[in-house]
Amino acid sequence: MVEELLAAAATAGAAGLVYLAAAARIVKQYERGVVFRLGRLRGAVRQPGLALIVPGVDRLRHVNMQIVTMPVPAQEGITRDNVTVRVDAVVYFKVVDAAAAVVNVEDYRFAVSQMAQTSLRSIIGKSDLDDLLSNREKLNQGLELMIDSPAIGWGVQIDRVEIKDVSLPDTMKRSMARQAEADRERRARIINADAELQASKKLAEAAQQMEDTPAALQLRLLQTVVAVAAEKNSTLVLPFPVELLRFLEKAQQQPDRSDRK
Numbered sequence: 138m139v140e141e142l143l144a145a146a147a148t149a150g151a152a153g154l155v156y157l158a159a160a161a162r163i164v165k166q167y168e169r170g171v172v173f174r175l176g177r178l179r180g181a182v183r184q185p186g187l188a189l190i191v192p193g194v195d196r197l198r199h200v201n202m203q204i205v206t207m208p209v210p211a212q213e214g215i216t217r218d219n220v221t222v223r224v225d226a227v228v229y230f231k232v233v234d235a236a237a238a239v240v241n242v243e244d245y246r247f248a249v250s251q252m253a254q255t256s257l258r259s260i261i262g263k264s265d266l267d268d269l270l271s272n273r274e275k276l277n278q279g280l281e282l283m284i285d286s287p288a289i290g291w292g293v294q295i296d297r298v299e300i301k302d303v304s305l306p307d308t309m310k311r312s313m314a315r316q317a318e319a320d321r322e323r324r325a326r327i328i329n330a331d332a333e334l335q336a337s338k339k340l341a342e343a344a345q346q347m348e349d350t351p352a353a354l355q356l357r358l359l360q361t362v363v364a365v366a367a368e369k370n371s372t373l374v375l376p377f378p379v380e381l382l383r384f385l386e387k388a389q390q391q392p393d394r395s396d397r398k
Contacts, residue, residue, distance in 0.1 A: 244294070
């Protein structure tokens with residue numbers, strides 16, 4: 138009798154262990170568990186750790202709650218200023234409601250991908266080429282709002298959307314290169330003109346100063362002679378000083394006046 142009881146207890150213990158093994162499920166830290174009992178949503182979402190279900194009756198769906206990085210394939214479109222471009226992007230999103238992500242949409246990843254593609258084409262058609270190239274932050278925010286609005290009902294939250302690259306036709310690239318070169322040449326000419334204007338003003342001031350002080354002109358002449366003389370291969374021709382001619386002329390006039398007397 139005792140042996141039969143021990144055998145029955147062992148059998149029951151073994152059956153309990155088998156049932157527990159069949160009923161136990163492990164939900165990881167970055168997951169949530171959604172339980173369906175006979176096809177109907179059962180209870181609250183299971184938190185990380187050990188979750189027990191009824192074998193053969195309940196079914197546990199694991200939902201990843203991590204941020205998902207999803208590349209958006211390049212979309213071709215025509216901008217508002219009639220330029221054909223190809224734009225690709227990347228979407229960062231995560232599930233915030235595990236039950237809604239499983240019940241409300243068949244495949245939330247595919248749904249987010251398709252919504253991102255259609256929204257990207259819409260953004261291309263509403264934007265100018267200059268906005269796509271230089272004002273991406275504003276376009277990223279608009280794209281995020283367009284995707285996030287329907288994603289809320291899927292239990293998904295859009296964390297960030299970034300436009301990665303804008304591909305232009307070769308003809309447009311050449312046109313933009315010519316435009317940039319012309320703009321750089323225009324700015325260079327303006328800078329040169331400003332430099333010449335400032336130099337002319339300084340030269341005019343120097344000329345006025347030398348006119349008021351004739352000795353400064355002679356000093357400048359001597360400085361030029363020293364600078365030119367430093368070049369050994371140069372031939373230096375000095376003009377005869379006008380002041381020396383005047384001095385000789387005055388010296389010649391003085392003896393003539395004395396002879397007359």
